Amino acid sequence: MNKNTKRRILSCLNTFVLFVVFVAIATPAFADFQSSIESILDAIKAVSVPIAIILLIFAGWQRMMGNNQIFIAALIGTIIVFGAPLIVDLISSVF
Incomplete structure (x- = not known):
């Protein structure tokens, strides 16, 4: 393919992508x-x-049973899950 053919194909592709975006935005x-x-x-x-x-x-x-590794993992999971609503509020306020 020569340069002109590639440019025409890219131009058609750009036009098609713009058309799809406009149709997607216009739909209810x-x-x-x-x-x-x-x-x-x-x-x-x-x-x-x-x-x-x-x-x-x-x-x-798990701490009571003496399983320290799972205790630490569950504790980190607890902190993450308790922090999830705060993270969600932060992200939603930014956008």
Whole structure:
């Protein structure tokens, strides 16, 4: 292929991609995207606290049984899961 043919193909491809983007933005499916994201974030917040409490109980049980490696892993998991709602709030406030 020579240069002109490659340029024409790239030009057609760019035009097609722009057309697809405009059609995707114009469809009604993307109209309610913001509220669906907010409902997903609320679900993450609602689920993360009970999981963190269960992980904390599991970490204490593993420490009591003398299994230090799983205790540390469960403790780190608890910290991450307790921090998940704060991370979700931070990310949603940035965007």
